[in-house]
Amino acid sequence: MTSISALPPGLAASAARVGDAGTVLGDEEVTAFVTEQLTAHPFDGRSVCVLVPDATRTCPLPLLMRAVHGALHGRVTRLTVLVALGTHAAMTEEALARHLGYEPGRLAETYPGTVVVNHEWWKPETFADLGTVPATRIAELSEGRMDVAVPVLLNRAVVEHDVALVVGPVLPHEVVGMSGGNKYFFPGVGGKRIIDVSHWLGALITSAEIIGTSGLTPVRALIDDGAALIPAEKLALSVVTAEVADGAVDSAVDDAVPASAAGPTAETGSGLHSVSFGDTRASWASAAEVCAATHVTYLDAPVRRVLSIVPAMYDEIWTAAKGFYKVEPVVADGGEVILYAPHVTELSSTHPEIYEIGYHCRDYFVGQWDRFAGVPWGVLAHSTHLRGAGTYDPATGEERLRVRVTLATSIPEEVCRAANLGYLDPALVDPAAYAQDPDTLVVPRAGEMLFRLRTR
Known part of the structure; x- marks a missing residue:
């Protein structure tokens, strides 16, 4: 068995949270919480890079982005939305507009002062070099299965802003245990080597042992090590989505066979059980507690x-x-x-x-x-x-x-x-x-x- 550690005592409790496994929040509750938390945080005069998932995650991103933009616009010097593709295909302007909730070509009308960019993982110039996770650490985390040093490359947009704000869901995940938090940096907007090593480490341990684990898995520890090298302040709004009810076969079949090439909307099945805010580790841990009760x-x-x-x-x-x-x-x-x-x-x-x-x-x-x-x-x-x-x-x-x-x-x-x-x-x-x-x-x-x- 691979060692999976308990999280530090009180880590989840250090994040603010609205909702729990037994609730489904209304839009007004979500907006009020996001507004309250971001208004109270010292963003004034700082630049902010907002990391969001691509369309392969269920999340009411337009709702969340409207609240984030409303709380930050006019206070921050720059606001960049970076889509954490990992190594997925880039999103088109039409797809980005659906995903974030604006009319194609009219971003400035919905989110004035905001730039939206894909993580261009296929371009070497995308990345900044933050250092290295040494081979001895990889050997420790892998319990001797691997012995390689890992260069930590990260999208320059994160490094070139004062604050990195992750906005996205926490879900059971086959490589890291529970997704979200620092995973938006690695593999979300990270370089190829740390993606390859983290995923192969997870494969060696096996998905069956890792998936759905809300403790500190070896892969989570690796990406936390990489995130520790990021100079920006790291915050997260981690959400847990409300699932479609079991037995909804007909509607699920409809969703599996889209009527057009437009694809699903970003808000399909997008109720929220909870929203957590804090640093990326605490916010993730808070959401993972809820996710373990709602998504298993x-x-x-x-x-x-x-x-x-x-x-x-x-x-x-x-x-x-x-x-x-x-x-x-x-x-x-x-x-x-x-x-x-x-x-x-x-x-x-x-x-x-x-x-x-x-x-x-x-x-x-x-x-x-x-x-x-x-x-x-x-x-x-x-x-x-x-x-x-x-x-x-x-x-x-x-x-x-x-x-x-x-x-x-x-x-x-x-x-x-x-x-x-x-x-x-x-x-x-x-x-x-x-x-x-x-x-x-x-x-x-x-x-x-x-x-x-x-x-x-």
Whole structure:
């Protein structure tokens, strides 16, 4: 077992919070809290970089951004909104407008004095060098699994502002345990090496052990170390979203098959249980407490099959795979997860290496490290996360996987099978019929709610 530490006593309590697991906040409550907290903080005469998620996270970003802008405009010298893409595709102006709540080309009318930019991770000049996490620290965090120094590169926009304000949700996450907080820096707007090392570290430990953990995981410790090198003051408004009710199969199917290429709106299913404000660690810890109670569903027994209805905000398998990560813990050995996403047409638009290596368990890569060490480690990690637990015998070349993964998407069958994934024609999928099968769990809007087996 990998060591996962408890958070420092009182860390979560040091953040201000409105709401809890039993509440759903109204817009006025959210706006009033954000306004009160930001008004009381010394932003005057300082520049602020606001880091926000891209469209692969459910979040009422227009509501939050209106409140943030209202509290900061006229007080700060500069206000920049930086979209934390990680290594996702850039958002177009039309997508940014929907995401943040303004008319395309009319940003200044809704958010005067504000600049909105994508994190251009593909450009070397994007980054500032903050230093290095030494190899000895990586060896400590990985319990000897890795021994590499990690350069800490970060988007210059964060370094060139006085304050970095993270605004976004906290959710169960396959690499870090619970997303949010300093994760918006790494991998959100961080350099490739720290992304690769952090993700491969998580893959070596395995998603099954990390996902949904609200303690201090080794990957969370690594990104906290990187964040400690950031010269800006680091604050966060960490939110916990209110999920679509279980059993909402029809509406989930509608969301999985968008009527147009416009994609989902930023406020789809966007109620909030809570909003926490403080430094990035305290705010995250406060929200993680709520998220652990709202975004984890417990089952008494494993199921043979899961039909994950993937929402349109995940437009390729690189992100749609979350529909597997969050349900694998409740699938019986030899069972199957079907990712139902007719709108998905490709594995990844930004990581072509995944087409070359396909999807395999961790031991498949570790057992052939000379062959795969040169593949970006973040790609290897993504591969293992979608195949879950398994074994590989170097002597025979046999890989045994715990569960089957089947794509019911618009990706051609030959591509699926070449990537070591199953194929099912999405036209043959009837979610309502699957819902009547006692051996099948149907998960509406899969990707954010984590399913676990209840321990006895």
